[in-house]
Amino acid sequence: MKIGILSQNKDLYSTRRLREACEQRGHQAVIINALRCYMNINSVQPSIHFEGNDLTGFDAIIPRIGADITFYGCSVLRQFEMMDVFSINQSIAITRSRDKLRSLQLLSRKGVGMPITGFASKPDDVADLIKMVGGTPLVIKLLEGTQGIGVVLAETKKAAESVIEAFMGLKANIMVQEYIEEAGGADIRCFVIGDKVIASMKRQAADGEFRSNLHRGGSASLIRITPEERKTAVAAAKAMNLKVAGVDLLRSKRGPLVMEVNSSPGLEGIEAATGKDIAGMIIEYIEKHATNKGSRHLQHQ
Numbered sequence: 001m002k003i004g005i006l007s008q009n010k011d012l013y014s015t016r017r018l019r020e021a022c023e024q025r026g027h028q029a030v031i032i033n034a035l036r037c038y039m040n041i042n043s044v045q046p047s048i049h050f051e052g053n054d055l056t057g058f059d060a061i062i063p064r065i066g067a068d069i070t071f072y073g074c075s076v077l078r079q080f081e082m083m084d085v086f087s088i089n090q091s092i093a094i095t096r097s098r099d100k101l102r103s104l105q106l107l108s109r110k111g112v113g114m115p116i117t118g119f120a121s122k123p124d125d126v127a128d129l130i131k132m133v134g135g136t137p138l139v140i141k142l143l144e145g146t147q148g149i150g151v152v153l154a155e156t157k158k159a160a161e162s163v164i165e166a167f168m169g170l171k172a173n174i175m176v177q178e179y180i181e182e183a184g185g186a187d188i189r190c191f192v193i194g195d196k197v198i199a200s201m202k203r204q205a206a207d208g209e210f211r212s213n214l215h216r217g218g219s220a221s222l223i224r225i226t227p228e229e230r231k232t233a234v235a236a237a238k239a240m241n242l243k244v245a246g247v248d249l250l251r252s253k254r255g256p257l258v259m260e261v262n263s264s265p266g267l268e269g270i271e272a273a274t275g276k277d278i279a280g281m282i283i284e285y286i287e288k289h290a291t292n293k294g295s296r297h298l299q300h301q
């Protein structure tokens with residue numbers, strides 16, 4: 001098969017591993033930087049050019065679209081979809097997953113457990129917003145935040161009000177969320193492929209920190225998840241229509257709660273923690289599910 005890996009950087013661990021896994025299984029891997037692609041949109045024969053070449057004959061695409069290029073990256077992926085090329089995650093599902101508010105709304109409709117969450121832009125009654133999500137302590141998050149930056153724990157009502165007002169002053173959209181204290185500064189990353197959790201790891205926050213992000217000094221270790229956690233992670237990926245997803249869970253008194261669902265989960269931490277060949281499993285999924293419609297396009301040339 002000819003497999004395109006949509007990635008901005010061929011040296012990233014995940015990109016390197018996916019290319020290796022393709023080649024080990026006898027496939028051709030082409031790393032495509034979406035930002036460098038230009039597209040011809042027409043009703044007869046849509047096409048994509050990259051480095052002066054027409055990108056044709058692809059059997060599958062593995063999208064690894066960075067959060068900073070969601071719009072253009074997903075447009076290029078959509079163009080491949082218009083050309084009938086199989087993608088492990090569809091552009092619409094990726095776009096959806098990048099919006100935290102939309103994601104949680106979709107999960108809530110499917111009855112997937114999550115921390116009680118409020119969203120606000122310019123609330124006219126901050127005290128009521130805090131009351132609505134069950135009072136303090138609570139976690140306040142910037143919608144655009146990443147790697148734990150913009151995630152604040154407010155222990156008292158006064159602190160919560162000040163932080164919310166400060167974010168409001170910056171015209172930032174915010175999320176106000178029930179603090180799951182019993183999670184003990186840990187979260188669980190479940191790596192979902194198809195309808196299975198194929199690997200999971202626990203990320204524990206550094207001492208004195210509640211955020212488990214590895215970028216904030218957290219550490220990863222192996223964990224056995226419960227059947228309920230497995231079911232929740234799979235249900236979350238399914239609600240988002242993601243075939244490959246990193247589902248982050250918090251262990252709470254009322255069971256597993258989904259914090260977020262990532263559509264381009266990194267491979268480095270989870271392969272290191274579990275020793276599993278996750279890149280290989282992704283290629284295996286493609287082997288089973290790509291319908292080879294992309295090659296049909298070649299015949300039109």
Ligand SMILES: Nc1ncnc2c1ncn2[C@@H]1O[C@H](COP(=O)(O)OP(=O)(O)OP(=O)(O)O)[C@@H](O)[C@H]1O
Pocket residue numbers: 115139141145146147148149150151177178179180181183185186187205210211212213250259260
């Ligand atoms: N409601 C909560 N209760 C307890 N801990 C939380 C809660 N929300 C977040 N945390 C902790 O803070 C960390 C960072 O939060 P979150 O994952 O929401 O933001 P982020 O990592 O900055 O966003 P992204 O994952 O999109 O980059 C989580 O990994 C978790 O350890």
Ligand SMILES: [Mg+2]
Pocket residue numbers: 147148213248260
């Ligand atoms: Mg996170």
Ligand SMILES: [Mg+2]
Pocket residue numbers: 260262
């Ligand atoms: Mg994330």
